[in-house]
Amino acid sequence: MNDTHSLAEFTLRGVHAFTIAAWLLFDFIVYWLHFKVKDARADLHERLERAHIMHGIDTVVAYIFIGTLPIGIALAWLTNTPLFSTEWLNWKHLMYGLIIVAAIVLIPVSGTALRNLEAMKKGAPNVDELNRQIERDMNRAMPWVFLIWTLIIAMTLISVLNIKCPHCHQLIFG
Amino acid sequence: MVWLLWIFVVGGGLLMGGASALSLVNRGFDLVVAANALLYLGTAAYGAPRLLRLVSNTVRKEAR
Numbered sequence: 001m002n003d004t005h006s007l008a009e010f011t012l013r014g015v016h017a018f019t020i021a022a023w024l025l026f027d028f029i030v031y032w033l034h035f036k037v038k039d040a041r042a043d044l045h046e047r048l049e050r051a052h053i054m055h056g057i058d059t060v061v062a063y064i065f066i067g068t069l070p071i072g073i074a075l076a077w078l079t080n081t082p083l084f085s086t087e088w089l090n091w092k093h094l095m096y097g098l099i100i101v102a103a104i105v106l107i108p109v110s111g112t113a114l115r116n117l118e119a120m121k122k123g124a125p126n127v128d129e130l131n132r133q134i135e136r137d138m139n140r141a142m143p144w145v146f147l148i149w150t151l152i153i154a155m156t157l158i159s160v161l162n163i164k165c166p167h168c169h170q171l172i173f174g
Numbered sequence: 175m176v177w178l179l180w181i182f183v184v185g186g187g188l189l190m191g192g193a194s195a196l197s198l199v200n201r202g203f204d205l206v207v208a209a210n211a212l213l214y215l216g217t218a219a220y221g222a223p224r225l226l227r228l229v230s231n232t233v234r235k236e237a238r
Contacts (some may be wrong), residue, residue: 060176066182069190083190085195090206093190097213100183104217108177 023064040131051114095151102144109137180225187218
């Protein structure tokens, strides 16, 4: 029973850490792709192809973002840690809440590039305006994207500093 | 996807906001926990009308 519990806890911790690492990595890839997508001088087909890849990765990131909370709650339940009982978890929850705010800001701007590039491919006459919209929305999104990166890294550091090693009796933040 | 995101914002906000508010009642005031309650309940309050609009628009489309 104890072994099963430990195995479940170990697996969930692994999944939790892996999904956060994947989230950050995918975010970096999307950031790298966005330069070409917003470049109005680049080839339209190439931009559209990259926008499709960005959209696909963003969808995966959205699932990871949503999945992080239930996995974290399950981990808290498995380790018998009430959600708002420790200083470090309170901070982690606060940072995750700020990421939700950033996601709310990013929802309306996330589809602009793909939608506008597809309109251009179909022969929309207002190409300049559509390109300006893409650049404006992507530039507006950037501060929120940087905020998300900072918060994910801060949350990861807090978690790593609180890993309970077999010889440690107390968490760093308690 | 948009559906799932708004359900998550409202559901997660209510769950985490409720848990932090309950913790404030049971364990006493803590600034970070209070900020959590404000943030999560705020996102739930912000998302609820959008989710309801999404539901009503879908129902209206289905009815047509």
